[in-house]
Amino acid sequence: NEFSLIEQKAPGIMDRKSVHEPLQIGIKAIDALVPIGRGQRELIIGDKQTGKTTVAIDAIINQKGQNVICIYVAIGQKESTVAQVVRKLEEYGAMEYSVVINASASDSAAMQYLAPYSGVAMGEYFRDHARHALIIYDDLSKHAVAYREISLILRRPPGREAFPGDVFYIHSRLLERAAKLCDEKGAGSLTALPIVETQAGDVSAYIPT
Template sequence: RPAPAIIDRELVTEPVQTGTLAIDTLFPIGRGQRELIVGDRATGKTTIAVDAILAQKFNDMICVYVAIGQKTSSVQRVIETIRTRGNPDRCIIVVARPAEAPGLCWIAPFAAMSMAEYFRDRGQHALLVIDDLSKHAATHREVSLLTGRPPGREAYPGDIFYVHARLLERAAKLSAAKGGGSLTALPVAETEAGNLSAYIPTNLISITDGQIVLNRTLFDQGQKPAVDVGVSVSRVGGAAQSPILRSSVGTLRLDYAQFIELEAFTRFGGLPDTHVRQQLARGACIRAILRQGPHAPLDLLQEVALVTASQNGLLDGVAAKNIRTIQSGLGDYLRSNASEISTAIESSGVLSAEQKERFVECLRQYVEPRASAAS
């Protein structure tokens, strides 16, 4: 059957909280969006996708994870993570092992998509992770060559673009007349040596509504998740971001991009002036709060608090290694000492001017003594 027609779709305006601060603040994803996760092998692509599943533990999204040709040990780790840290009762896992017949590996993402569509068409919300389409493309090439189809670029048959486009176009936010359900797709693709211009990554980038690009150099430097802010993009962006998070982010992305350029420039020597030193301190703070451990998604309150503290300069004098310690108890502190504001952030997502001032002051009271103790 065909994908939902354009007239049956609604604008993508509701956020999908992935629990990964670098994504929710810089490249927000909306319900009904298709956001590609792309990067070299072993750079944390599956970790980001699984964290997005874990972040749906207490909301109304049903998650479908499909593993195509993944190692059994890797799939087992994903299953155990979802069982121990997520909500396995609201998650479907589809597995096509490498030893399966090519036809079964080929049809696996379509089977998973049909399961996600079942919930979308009933007015519910689904999140589909396809891990990964590079292996699916290789399976499609295998089947096509076995059946005598002529090879094209990189020996892939010419219809591989059509196959993936027809699969991913089913992700949509339906209109109220069609039930108002949504299907959000997070396809994964693998690159070699960071080459985004390869055939399959190029195809998928043109099909999807943005891409989260993971950088091998950043990963090796310990910046995890290794999101490359210069190449990553979300074509829905702030339109689907939580209002309170959007107002808190402000110039975060611009500040971080400027910091990366300034840091590279100052490596060549010379003492920067006071203004540049302040920019470097703020950028180092942003980089520290964007660093996050695996399978520990943040909730909306924690994300808003960290971004607000950073943008108001509360963390500028704190060493990067101590920010993780300050971050650990922040959510519990705010729920205990600013319960009204915390409830407003988690429910309506809107704060009055007075509440914003009290929120910043509460953050200051939490951060300052801990920053001085840590230093």
């Protein structure tokens, strides 16, 4: 058994390599117009019920036979929604190379806060062992709400929309851990597809920005 800290420093610039290997997600419009590379971070943003999770799940299903380990982190989702995702992954045989981490809406804010860091620690294990991994955060807007709840309980000074001042830092340090490593480090990669939900198409709201 191996153990890893869920909070780790992101790889430095000298340990990284430019993104040059494609990661096909199975949707021709995306693969042709905005192709995603291994080690890249690409945001999936949109209103509720616009197919954000569907795009992410299709990306996982399309990794079959590509030697990519997939990690799906559900944050603040309903148990029934996560169960549907798992059933779909099982239907297409994707659970053979996938990990599902669930901190549901009924779990504590602390569990929802820790879930993405636990997921990225698993992804880093494969990245650091010269493997390729894909991680989905569904979704980081609920993660920000959980962090706001924790911060208010701890009586930290609230900022805009009652979010603490370092809410952007917790997401940036999380996403920076996705990287394509240089050849000396094994050339492994961790690709991140974070999801953010908007309200009435407002992409200029506090958290989506």
